[in-house]
Amino acid sequence: MPWYAVEALDDALDATKSLLTPLDVRQWLKLALVVFFLGSGGGSGPSFSAGGSTGTPSDGPGTTPGPGQFDVPAEFGDVLPILLGLVAVGLLVGLLYVLVGAVMEFVFVESLRRQHVRIRDYAGQHFGRALQLFVFRVALGLLVVVPALALVASVVGLATGGLELSLGLLVGLIPLVVLFGLLVAAIDAFTANFVVPVMIQKNVGVLGGWRRFWPTLTREWKQFGVYALVRVVLAFAAGLVSSVVGGIVGALLVAPVAVVGVLGVSLVGGLDAVLGSPLALTALVVVVLAYVLLLVAVLAVVFVPIQTYLRYHALLVLGDADRDFDLIPELRREIRESG
Template identity: 40%
Template sequence: MSLAALNDIEDAIKATKRFLTPVDRVRWFRLAVVMFFVGGAGLTFPGAPTTSFGGDTDPTEPTPGGPAGPDIAPELTPELVALILGIAAVGLAAFLLYSVVGATMEFAFVAALRDEEVRLRRSVGRYWRRGLRLFAFRLAVWVVAITIAAAILLGVGASMGGWPPTVWNDGTILAVVFLAIPVLGVGALFLGTLLGFTNVFVVPVMLAEDRGVLSAWRRFWGTLTDEPLEFVAYLFLSFLLGIGVSMAVGFLLVLLLIALAVPFLIVGAPIGFALAMAGGNTAVGALILVLALLYALLVFVGALLIQVPFQTFLRYYALFVLGDVNPDFDVVPDARAAVRTDGGDEGDDRDGTSGVAAESDDGPDRPGDGDDSGPNDRESGGGDWNVDREDRDGDDDRW
């Protein structure tokens, strides 16, 4: 028996080549924005140095026989507390906004591969409600997972060392720590699979049949249980492909770091040396800071652009597998037909004159695109709703 998960890898490569070539810088940069939210980058909040407000010795107490040290402990004033809470609130709001936009971009990514056109502004306007639902689902899954893991660990610790955890001895703490390794490992595996399948399989079902997250999961669950071997094979192969993609991206990123560093050194070193000889230490510092920020920005953008073909391939692969297992969920019929008839080289007239009706940016929505679809759109499946393709050369400046 031939598995779609095995056969679709080559088709996904062809579809990626068809979608991304010839290189269109507008399309690539729009996809780079999608990568920032979906697959190419994320928000990290590195831990800040902590200030000690207590301990075995009082930092304000002078050392016997020595001079009194300066009082460096900050005074916890109401203004400082308000500042800390304000910073925390802004950080939380930024993280929530990033997460909601990231969930919305999952739909924008699939829609871009379906329409073979990247329309960020239109996609955000159409899919933000679904993005909110997807974000709420992700948040609920995380809360439930953390609650279950905490209940297991605290329950085992309480049965061994009593309650509260402050009375646990070293043996109990060590046992809980060792137990946390398999619990968190299994939890991470389950959580990654659940949320990963939601992104690559359930989101397309939501688009194809205009469903919510739970309804789409129930709809997809029947296909998952009917063809478990397909999805197990996909899970294994996507894991291997993910390793290969990570290695390729890492190699290209190293090349990017070196390639960008050379012109910065060639230009910045002589200028910095000349300023240093002139006694402009402040100017040298400012120059180094500006160059470092510019270098970091270029590396960041370059890293996102590097991700574009790899993440596009991985998502095409998942969509091809989904559509082959259940044709009702096929959201990329144009790409599928093109790569399986002529390899994707000539299956699409990219100047918009192939005889297929073009649709403007503000034209009618496809079934399942918006939240105001008619009642007959829900079960339309993957039939012919994706036949009309937008003019590739029209409104390229619109987001």
């Protein structure tokens, strides 16, 4: 019995070449913009973290913190509203990123299907379905965020003296968070790689897409199991490339950012002065975020062929598993007849 995921390895490479060659800089940059919002390409989105602080009223200025209690400096109390504001802004930006990423999932698949990138046209065509995908991903994320917040609360409980109760929660929540994280990652990856094409092909929403895809998944579970194993290997290889290229690009970009940071800290009066000044601390955070965004943008350009290959590979596997879901029948036939 042929394994679709193995047979599609060479075909995905040929499909990638057919889209990206000859080099079209404008189309490549458009794809880089799409890839920027796809994140790691496995159907993953940005992660969110939340934290809280608890305090107890002081008995007086000379009170010494008891065991497991934290003495929060006055300077930190002054900066705390700024930090909370930054967390709120970060959460909003993260949600916007996930929303745009959901739109770009459809733009990417349509671009590979039609071998021409039209971001605005494809985004408008599939915005309703993308909105459903966004809500679906947020709901999936809550399955991890809620136990993760409980895990954070148990760690805080350990630090503040509620040892017995929080330790039991900690022991139980760690495997739960890991299990939910793996499950959510798998569901999101299959949604992006297989359900989104079904949604496009059958003109249905995300739940309708899963209902259409589920019989194929259960019938061809061995094929999709092999695909998952092959995808892990491909992801490992892509991770190695990411580490090498990211290290090189990061090193090249960090120099000017470091110079700006050192000069800025020196002008303000040192790191202590930066931490004590809400304005300076905000400026430092903006510089760091600008560096991260620039790094990700450059890497997006580099990783266009990798993401294109991985998604073509998934489309080929899906079409082999069920011809009714094949978005690229002509390209498939052309590649396999020439091979």
